[in-house]
Amino acid sequence: MKPAALRFLLLAADAGAPARGFDPKNCGLLRTIAPLGGPLNGPAFSPDGRRLALGSLKSLLIYETAKWRRTARFEGHPHVILSVAWSPDGRRVAAG
Secondary structure (H helix, E strand, O other), X not given: OOHHHHHHHHHHHXXXXXXXXXXXXXXXXXXXXXXOOOOEEEEEEOOOOOEEEEEEXXXXXXXXXXXXXXXXXEEOOOOOOOOEEXXXXXXXXEEX
16 A cells, blocks of 8 residues: 555544644653544644643643643634644744
8 A cells, every 4th residue: 555545544544533642752642632622733742741732723722741731721813723833942832
Protein backbone atom coordinates (compact mmCIF):
# COMPACT_ATOMS: atom_id res chain seq x y z
CA MET A 1 0.00 0.00 0.00
CA LYS A 2 1.33 3.46 -0.86
CA PRO A 3 2.15 5.82 2.07
CA ALA A 4 -0.47 8.39 0.98
CA ALA A 5 -3.21 5.73 0.94
CA LEU A 6 -2.12 4.44 4.35
CA ARG A 7 -2.14 7.98 5.77
CA PHE A 8 -5.71 8.45 4.44
CA LEU A 9 -6.85 5.19 6.05
CA LEU A 10 -5.35 6.20 9.40
CA LEU A 11 -7.04 9.60 9.24
CA ALA A 12 -10.36 8.03 8.27
CA ALA A 13 -10.12 5.54 11.14
CA ASP A 14 -9.45 8.36 13.63
CA ALA A 15 -12.27 10.63 12.45
CA GLY A 16 -14.36 11.71 15.41
CA ALA A 17 -12.11 10.03 17.99
CA PRO A 18 -11.12 12.00 21.10
CA ALA A 19 -7.76 13.79 21.02
CA ARG A 20 -5.04 12.07 23.02
CA GLY A 21 -2.28 13.61 25.12
CA PHE A 22 1.12 11.92 24.99
CA ASP A 23 3.99 12.02 27.46
CA PRO A 24 6.73 14.00 25.67
CA LYS A 25 9.48 11.93 27.32
CA ASN A 26 8.49 8.40 26.35
CA CYS A 27 5.39 8.85 24.16
CA GLY A 28 3.19 6.57 26.29
CA LEU A 29 -0.52 7.33 26.35
CA LEU A 30 -1.30 9.38 29.45
CA ARG A 31 -4.84 10.60 29.12
CA THR A 32 -7.68 10.78 26.63
CA ILE A 33 -9.25 14.23 26.49
CA ALA A 34 -12.79 13.99 25.10
CA PRO A 35 -13.86 16.90 22.91
CA LEU A 36 -16.53 19.09 24.45
CA GLY A 37 -18.51 20.84 21.76
CA GLY A 38 -16.06 20.14 18.97
CA PRO A 39 -12.71 18.72 17.94
CA LEU A 40 -9.42 19.45 19.68
CA ASN A 41 -6.73 20.73 17.31
CA GLY A 42 -3.02 21.50 17.25
CA PRO A 43 -1.91 20.02 20.57
CA ALA A 44 1.40 21.53 21.74
CA PHE A 45 3.37 20.82 24.90
CA SER A 46 5.18 23.71 26.56
CA PRO A 47 8.99 23.43 26.30
CA ASP A 48 9.23 22.08 29.86
CA GLY A 49 6.39 19.56 29.27
CA ARG A 50 4.35 20.90 32.21
CA ARG A 51 1.49 22.30 30.10
CA LEU A 52 -0.49 21.29 27.03
CA ALA A 53 -2.28 23.81 24.81
CA LEU A 54 -5.12 22.77 22.50
CA GLY A 55 -7.38 24.59 20.06
CA SER A 56 -11.11 23.89 20.46
CA LEU A 57 -13.30 25.63 17.89
CA LYS A 58 -12.76 29.32 18.76
CA SER A 59 -11.15 28.70 22.18
CA LEU A 60 -7.64 27.91 23.41
CA LEU A 61 -7.44 25.41 26.28
CA ILE A 62 -4.43 25.01 28.58
CA TYR A 63 -3.94 21.85 30.70
CA GLU A 64 -1.30 21.20 33.33
CA THR A 65 0.15 17.76 32.74
CA ALA A 66 0.86 16.73 36.34
CA LYS A 67 -2.84 16.05 37.10
CA TRP A 68 -4.38 16.79 33.69
CA ARG A 69 -6.53 19.67 34.91
CA ARG A 70 -7.60 22.49 32.64
CA THR A 71 -6.02 25.65 34.04
CA ALA A 72 -7.13 28.21 31.44
CA ARG A 73 -9.61 28.74 28.64
CA PHE A 74 -9.23 31.71 26.31
CA GLU A 75 -12.32 32.41 24.20
CA GLY A 76 -13.15 34.78 21.39
CA HIS A 77 -10.72 33.80 18.63
CA PRO A 78 -12.35 34.91 15.35
CA HIS A 79 -11.81 31.54 13.62
CA VAL A 80 -11.51 27.85 14.41
CA ILE A 81 -8.09 27.24 16.01
CA LEU A 82 -6.19 24.64 13.99
CA SER A 83 -2.63 25.10 15.27
CA VAL A 84 -0.96 26.05 18.54
CA ALA A 85 2.69 26.81 19.39
CA TRP A 86 4.58 27.83 22.54
CA SER A 87 7.37 30.40 22.64
CA PRO A 88 10.82 28.90 23.38
CA ASP A 89 10.71 30.19 26.97
CA GLY A 90 7.18 28.79 27.53
CA ARG A 91 5.77 32.15 28.64
CA ARG A 92 3.53 32.71 25.60
CA VAL A 93 1.35 30.58 23.37
CA ALA A 94 0.13 31.40 19.87
CA ALA A 95 -3.01 30.05 18.22
CA GLY A 96 -4.06 30.35 14.61
